[in-house]
Amino acid sequence: MKPKVTREIAAEAAVWVTRLHGPDRSPQMEREFRAWQAQSAVHREAFERCTDVWIDVGKIKLATAYETVSPSSWRKRPRHGARWWAAGVATAGVLAGMLLLGRQWWEQGNFTTDIGEQRAVMLDDGSRMLMNTDTQLRMAFDDRQRTIEVRRGEAFFEVAKDPHRPFVVRVSGSEVVAVGTAFAVRYGAAQASSPSELTVTLVEGQVNVRPATDAGADAVAPAQAISMKAGERLRLDRSAGSAATEPPKVDRPNVDQVTAWKRSEAVFDATALRDAVDEMNRYSRTPIVLVDGLSRSALRVSGLYRTGDNLGFARAVAHLHGLRLKTEGGRLELGKAQ
Numbered sequence: 001m002k003p004k005v006t007r008e009i010a011a012e013a014a015v016w017v018t019r020l021h022g023p024d025r026s027p028q029m030e031r032e033f034r035a036w037q038a039q040s041a042v043h044r045e046a047f048e049r050c051t052d053v054w055i056d057v058g059k060i061k062l063a064t065a066y067e068t069v070s071p072s073s074w075r076k077r078p079r080h081g082a083r084w085w086a087a088g089v090a091t092a093g094v095l096a097g098m099l100l101l102g103r104q105w106w107e108q109g110n111f112t113t114d115i116g117e118q119r120a121v122m123l124d125d126g127s128r129m130l131m132n133t134d135t136q137l138r139m140a141f142d143d144r145q146r147t148i149e150v151r152r153g154e155a156f157f158e159v160a161k162d163p164h165r166p167f168v169v170r171v172s173g174s175e176v177v178a179v180g181t182a183f184a185v186r187y188g189a190a191q192a193s194s195p196s197e198l199t200v201t202l203v204e205g206q207v208n209v210r211p212a213t214d215a216g217a218d219a220v221a222p223a224q225a226i227s228m229k230a231g232e233r234l235r236l237d238r239s240a241g242s243a244a245t246e247p248p249k250v251d252r253p254n255v256d257q258v259t260a261w262k263r264s265e266a267v268f269d270a271t272a273l274r275d276a277v278d279e280m281n282r283y284s285r286t287p288i289v290l291v292d293g294l295s296r297s298a299l300r301v302s303g304l305y306r307t308g309d310n311l312g313f314a315r316a317v318a319h320l321h322g323l324r325l326k327t328e329g330g331r332l333e334l335g336k337a338q
Helices: 007-020 027-037 041-057 062-068 089-108 273-281 310-321
Strands: 110-112 119-122 128-131 136-141 146-158 167-171 174-178 182-188 196-204 206-211 226-229 233-238 249-251 265-272 288-290 300-306 323-328 331-336
Touching (some): 265 273, 288 310
Parallel strands (some): 146 167
Antiparallel strands (some): 119 128, 167 174, 233 249
């Protein structure tokens, strides 16, 4: 079966069209673009289709672009001829909107995802960044250093090697420093008792996690630099009311399970029910709420679930543990059976 253009590759192609038509086109950018195109025939096809839309759509109002660029606008459409992406106002609007939004991303350096949304971004240096749900990042690249600031959320980085420009991810007073490697960074509340938690999972290569020189009093950072090896996960957190970061915790989890979100999956292995619910709620605006004291229960959850499918998860848990499931006020309540 012929490989298909994925949404992530289409998004990358849209950004490349924007950059190559922009004022900052350079020989270096063209070399990076050719390297991106050379990854596969699918990448080349995606670029050709986005170029067709760029030409066919012409001018589009920014307001229309924002309306049509939402994930719900992406639907499968039958292919009719070489320019099937340009067939229909909605499809053309989506891609034109992506191009306009892509231009804003590169000019301002800001990247965001909504709840339940994921976004793949090809960075200036050829590095690849996959953003998870409800994430906000800011990029600042110069001749000496490539910097990404994680303000909230989670992202996976595949870093292009450049020994003269380290790749630094700054988050809450910590710096994750890499040259060429692959790792995930997550920052936010894992549970109510740890409102500020930083997790770094190293898939391949090596990174150093160190305190930033300008870390504030509320930073989540190690006391000194920590060198990580492939397969390790580093966790730093500050419990509610704590005056300092807790001692770092390093373990070797199932990396495929930890990064299952890249496949729009959540994998649990005897996970406390309250923690599993917290994880599922990250991806949905229809929250699951535990009532009747279930948040303090010893119930456990195992299995693979689709992120964003809170109803399917709640039904499965209710069946597994004999619980009551009720829809109330736009939320899903799990409680003890009457």
